[in-house]
Amino acid sequence: MLNPNLLQRNAEQLLADERARYLETHPRSIALSQQANQHFLYGVPMHWMNDWGTPTPLFVAHAQGAHFTCADGIDHTDFCLGDTGAMFGHSPAPVAKAIAAQASSGYTTMLPSTxxxxxxxxxxxxxxxxxxxxxxxxxxxxxxxxxxxxxxxxxxxxxxxxxxxxxxxxxxxxxxxxxxxxxxxxxxxxxxxxxxxxxxxxxxxxxxxxxxxxxxxxxxxxxxxxxxxxxxxxxxxxxxxxxxxxxxxxxxxxxxxxxxxxxxxxxxxxxxxxxxxxxxxxxxxxxxxxxxxxxxxxxxxxxxxxxxxxxxxxxxxxxxxxxxxxxxxxxxxxxxxxxxxxxxxxSTEAAYEHMLTLAESLEKQLTTSIKSHDLPWNITRLGARLELQFCAETPKNAQEARAAQNDSLEGAIHLYLLNRGVLLTPFHNMMLVCPETNVADIERLVDMFNECLDVLIQRKCV
Ligand SMILES: Cc1ncc(COP(=O)(O)O)c(C=O)c1O
Missing domain, CATH: 3.40.640.10 (Type I PLP-dependent aspartate aminotransferase-like (Major domain))
Incomplete structure (x- = not known):
């Protein structure tokens, strides 16, 4: 097992490298951030959108299903899914259709609709x-x-x-x-x-x-x-x-x-x-x-x-x-x-069956990756929702969960993945699978995660 101090040093170095890489590859997001700064506090509609851990906020141009495209035209597989708001995928077709049908018949009246x-x-x-x-x-x-x-x-x-x-x-x-x-x-x-x-x-x-x-x-x-x-x-x-x-x-x-x-x-x-x-x-x-x-x-x-x-x-x-x-x-x-x-x-039985099956497969593959890199971490899963935690056993209370948090590791892993088109949920390490997530999306996350751990334990250079 890698010495924890060495792992910490590697995480800090990786985070610095990935911040530089992000700045090089996101000129349009950076420009939008500068523009938005003129009228929005911290350049974002909600102040905490500035706390994602990217050097400047990532601006989104388009989102559909399990993917979104950022302002710089880069495709991302979305495992954050609006921290559950988009748990059924971005713009599900039946919802888009219902909204379009209602769009010309009134939005709000303070009265119950039929x-x-x-x-x-x-x-x-x-x-x-x-x-x-x-x-x-x-x-x-x-x-x-x-x-x-x-x-x-x-x-x-x-x-x-x-x-x-x-x-x-x-x-x-x-x-x-x-x-x-x-x-x-x-x-x-x-x-x-x-x-x-x-x-x-x-x-x-x-x-x-x-x-x-x-x-x-x-x-x-x-x-x-x-x-x-x-x-x-x-x-x-x-x-x-x-x-x-x-x-x-x-x-x-x-x-x-x-x-x-x-x-x-x-x-x-x-x-x-x-x-x-x-x-x-x-x-x-x-x-x-x-x-x-x-x-x-x-x-x-x-x-x-x-x-x-x-x-x-x-x-x-x-x-x-x-x-x-x-x-x-x-x-x-x-x-x-x-x-x-x-x-x-x-939100059908079939949609859940798909989500739960893929999430279980993701859990197994991430756990294998962690074990093969000899890291004392775990994956905890709740249906379609998975959490990577920097402790060997799933925590039993918030105190144990807090003790397992590590800002440098979290920041480095998130940014490494984001720079390669995979988005995790910020402020912790949550991954959510939606009905439109497919096997290729799961493979993309697992491959990038494996690569990231290789770099962190220095089996490989960035
Ligand atoms: C368990 C739980 N309840 C309620 C909320 C609040 O949701 P909202 O921010 O949409 O009001 C959250 C937000 O993350 C949540 O995690």
Missing amino acids: LAPEVGVALAEHFGLPYWQLATTATDANRFVLRWARAVTGRKKLLVFDGCYHGTVDDTMVDVAMAEGFEQDNTINRASLLGQVHDLGLHTIAVAFNDIAAVERELAKGEIACILTEPALTNCGMVPAKAGFIEALRALTTQYGSLLVLDETHTISTGRGGWAKNNQVIPDFLVVGKPIAGGLPAAAYGFSAELATRMKAAKDSAPAGHSGIGTTLSGNMMTLAAIHATLTEV
């Missing part, structure tokens, strides 16, 4: 919960669900897991303080937050994922309105739930009068209908977002019949006026058309 009942049927059939509401982003869907959960339980506190990400929902932007001077388990604001003036730890408790004793300790205090979690942590690397953990959350929330909210925005990669449906766990609320309208902004939250009754009671007994739940454009006509096309024609 398609609304059918969209309700599609959501219920697809995800297995009987009642639904829409939102424009998964962030908003989570935010609204927290409101409902607090309203119906009359409790103020929320329980989340260390390392969670549920979009930019203020209540969830917490860390577990480990610094000296803090008690273990002290929930504090994430240090990176901008402009947050509230002490989020007052109403949010974070504990370690897979620690059922810590969960029960908090639930037993009788103050928790709901637990909000993904069925596996997918945003701090990937941390799968131990066998029975989510089922135990289900049982304990019921026992202590709290609600269970499963955020399946990313774990709908596990199978058609998501992890909960495929594992026979019925949450009180289920949140889905990102790809449910084929990549157009849309999200939804489903709930049980019992919850629907409690929600109506809370709403009907509140004074008239703002509920604090909802936004003007949510559930617009265009979005309904796109959700309907996605759920009925794109």
Whole structure:
């Protein structure tokens, strides 16, 4: 096994070489970045688009299926897929057709379109919960669900897991303080937050994922309105739930009068209908977002019949006026058309079978590559979603996942692949397979990954 210090030095050298190569080969993206800098903060429509690890942002000219072409005319196989927004491929044909058909019949009216009942049927059939509401982003869907959960339980506190990400929902932007001077388990604001003036730890408790004793300790205090979690942590690397953990959350929330909210925005990669449906766990609320309208902004939250009754009671007994739940454009006509096309024609059993088969093959090939280079790393897979982690065993909680992170290695691998037309998801090492990904795309990633590891352990020069 290569000495870790040597590997680190090689990664830093490779990163420097690849940054130079990127600058040489992307003159058009560089020019666009300079132009956009005149009116956009950091030269990008969203400030974090500048944080991808490329020397300047990569501008996209065209995206279709599992590929996109950048401003410099280079074809890329896309394993990021808009970090799940394009999990069903870029511009799926049925969605493009539905959008085109709706395009001349109105976009938004603040009234339900005639398609609304059918969209309700599609959501219920697809995800297995009987009642639904829409939102424009998964962030908003989570935010609204927290409101409902607090309203119906009359409790103020929320329980989340260390390392969670549920979009930019203020209540969830917490860390577990480990610094000296803090008690273990002290929930504090994430240090990176901008402009947050509230002490989020007052109403949010974070504990370690897979620690059922810590969960029960908090639930037993009788103050928790709901637990909000993904069925596996997918945003701090990937941390799968131990066998029975989510089922135990289900049982304990019921026992202590709290609600269970499963955020399946990313774990709908596990199978058609998501992890909960495929594992026979019925949450009180289920949140889905990102790809449910084929990549157009849309999200939804489903709930049980019992919850629907409690929600109506809370709403009907509140004074008239703002509920604090909802936004003007949510559930617009265009979005309904796109959700309907996605759920009925794109997110099919056949599409998932293809995605899962290829993802399994990719997992095997990447694992073989890692082993043949004698590196202490692993691939963790959740359906169509794979994560490369710089540790020998899959992490059991966010602390272990954080310990495995290595910015230089991550930066070098991402940029090496990107410079050879393969895109991974930024901020960690996620690869997603879509219905249009094919065997040649998988081979391209595996070949480039192998080559990259050869260079990193210096079996080969760049
Ligand atoms: C699990 C999970 N929930 C919610 C969100 C928020 O999605 P959006 O940014 O579309 O609001 C994300 C975003 O990455 C996510 O990973």
